[in-house]
Amino acid sequence: MLSFNNTEIAFSGKTNQDLNRSFWLFKMVSNPAFVNLGKSLTTFAIKLHLPVKGLIKATIFKQFCGGETIQECDRAIKELGKFHIGTILDYSVEGKETEHDFDACAKETIATVNKAKNDAHIPFCVFKVTGLARFGLLEKVSSRDKLAAAEEEEFERVTKRVGAICKAAYDAGIPIFIDAEESWIQQAIDDLANKMMALYNPQKAIVYNTYQLYRKDRLAYLQHSFELARMSNYYLGAKLVRGAYMEKERARAAEKGYPSPIQDTKEHTDKDYDAALLFCIEHVDRIAICAGTHNENSSMYLTKLMKEKSVETGNKHIYFSQLLGMSDHISYNLANEGFNVAKYVPYGPVNEVLPYLIRRAQENTSVKGQTGRELGLIIKEKERRKGNK
Numbered sequence: 360m361l362s363f364n365n366t367e368i369a370f371s372g373k374t375n376q377d378l379n380r381s382f383w384l385f386k387m388v389s390n391p392a393f394v395n396l397g398k399s400l401t402t403f404a405i406k407l408h409l410p411v412k413g414l415i416k417a418t419i420f421k422q423f424c425g426g427e428t429i430q431e432c433d434r435a436i437k438e439l440g441k442f443h444i445g446t447i448l449d450y451s452v453e454g455k456e457t458e459h460d461f462d463a464c465a466k467e468t469i470a471t472v473n474k475a476k477n478d479a480h481i482p483f484c485v486f487k488v489t490g491l492a493r494f495g496l497l498e499k500v501s502s503r504d505k506l507a508a509a510e511e512e513e514f515e516r517v518t519k520r521v522g523a524i525c526k527a528a529y530d531a532g533i534p535i536f537i538d539a540e541e542s543w544i545q546q547a548i549d550d551l552a553n554k555m556m557a558l559y560n561p562q563k564a565i566v567y568n569t570y571q572l573y574r575k576d577r578l579a580y581l582q583h584s585f586e587l588a589r590m591s592n593y594y595l596g597a598k599l600v601r602g603a604y605m606e607k608e609r610a611r612a613a614e615k616g617y618p619s620p621i622q623d624t625k626e627h628t629d630k631d632y633d634a635a636l637l638f639c640i641e642h643v644d645r646i647a648i649c650a651g652t653h654n655e656n657s658s659m660y661l662t663k664l665m666k667e668k669s670v671e672t673g674n675k676h677i678y679f680s681q682l683l684g685m686s687d688h689i690s691y692n693l694a695n696e697g698f699n700v701a702k703y704v705p706y707g708p709v710n711e712v713l714p715y716l717i718r719r720a721q722e723n724t725s726v727k728g729q730t731g732r733e734l735g736l737i738i739k740e741k742e743r744r745k746g747n748k
Contacts, residue, residue, distance in 0.1 A: 361662060361696045363655050366740035368695050369688035372442055375744065381684075382737045384422050389730040401713065412709050419716050422684040424451070425704035429474050432706050435683065440480035443694045445701035447483045447536070447680065448474065452711040456493055458516070464490040465520040469527045476531040482678070482701050483649070485536040486524060488548045492517040501546035521551050525566050529559040536598050536649065539569035542608055542620045549580075553587060560593040564647035564676070567596030572632040573605060574620050581635055585642060598680075599635050600651040601628055603718075633660050640664045647676040649701075653686040653729070662698065672697040688736050
C-alpha cells in the first residue's frame with residue numbers, strides 16, 4: 360500500500376553520509392536569517408573571485424544539482440535509474456541577454472535531447488524560453504505591442520531556436536517541456552508552445568506547455584488548450600505545477616495597480632491544481648500530463664484518480680515529477696509502486712547556477728512545513744538505521 364511515510368524506501372538511494380549532509384543542509388535553510396546572510400555572502404564572494412566554489416559544490420550544489428556538465432550528471436542519472444526514477448536534465452544557467460548566449464543555450468538544450476535519445480533513464484527534456492530570448496522582447500510580444508523591424512527579426516530568431524529544439528525532440532521521439540514563467544511574458548510563451556504542439560503533437564505528445572495553477576486563470580486556460588488541441592487534432596502535453604513567482608507577481612501587480620493574477624489563498628491553488636488533475640485524467644486518451652508537485656495530497660489524489668478510472672500505474676501519459684534533492688519520500692515511494700516518476704536534475708557551471716540554488720534555499724525557507732517535513736523524515740530514517748545496527 361502506497362505511503363509517503365516509508366523512509367526506508369524514500370532514502371534507499373542515500374548513504375549515511377548523504378543523509379547527514381541533507382540533514383545539516385535542511386537544518387540551515389530552515390533559518391531565514393541564515394539563508395539571507397548566506398545569499399549575500401556567497402554572491403559577494405563569487406564577485407570577488409574568492410575560492411568558495413569547492414564549498415558550494417560539496418554542499419548545496421551536490422544536494423540540488425547533477426553536475427556542471429551533461430557528462431557529470433551521469434552518476435545521478437544512473438543512481439536514480441536504479442530505483443526506476445527518470446532524469447529530466449535541466450540546464451539551469453540564468454540571466455543571459457545576448458544572441459551568443461541564446462544560441463549557446465539552444466545548442467545545449469539540443470545536446471540534452473541527443474543524450475536522452477540514447478539513455479532510457481531520461482524520459483523528458485526541458486527548456487525556458489528566457490534562455491533563448493530577451494525578457495524585454497517577450498514582454499513586448501506578450502503585450503501585443505507593435506514590434507520595430509529589428510525586433511521582428513529578433514523574435515523570428517527566437518522562434519527558430521524554439522523550433523529547432525522541438526524538431527530535435529520530435530526527431531528523437533523525446534518529449535520536451537516548455538517551462539512557464541512570469542505572467543507578463545507568458546502569452547508569448549503560450550503562443551510558441553501552441554504553435555509547436557500543433558506541429559509536433561499529431562501522433563503523440565512531444566511538446567508540453569506548463570500550467571501554473573497558482574494563477575487564477577490557468578485552469579480555464581488548460582481547458583481552452585485542450586479544446587484547441589481537439590479542434591486541430593493534436594495531443595495536448597501538459598505539465599502541471601503550482602508556480603514559482605508568487606512574491607514577484609503580487610509585488611508587480613501592486614506597483615502597477617492591476618489585480619494580482621495569483622490565487623487569493625493556498626486553498627484556492629490546491630483546489631485548482633486537483634481540478635486540473637481530474638480534468639486531465641478524464642481526457643487521458645488525448646492529454647499527456649506530468650504532475651510536477653511536492654504536495655503529498657495532490658500526489659496521492661492523482662494515484663487515487665488513476666485507480667478510480669482504471670488507468671494503469673505505468674501509463675506513459677502520466678508522470679509524477681519532483682526536484683532533485685527534495686521530496687524523495689514522494690518520488691521513491693511512487694516509483695516503488697510502479698508509477699512513472701522523473702526528477703528534475705539541474706546542471707551547469709557552479710557560478711552560473713547560483714541564482715537557481717539561492718531560489719531553492721529560499722523556497723525551502725518560505726514554503727510552510729516543507730523544511731520541517733524533510734527534516735522530520737531524515738531524522739526518522741537516521742533513527743531507523745541506528746536501530747537496525
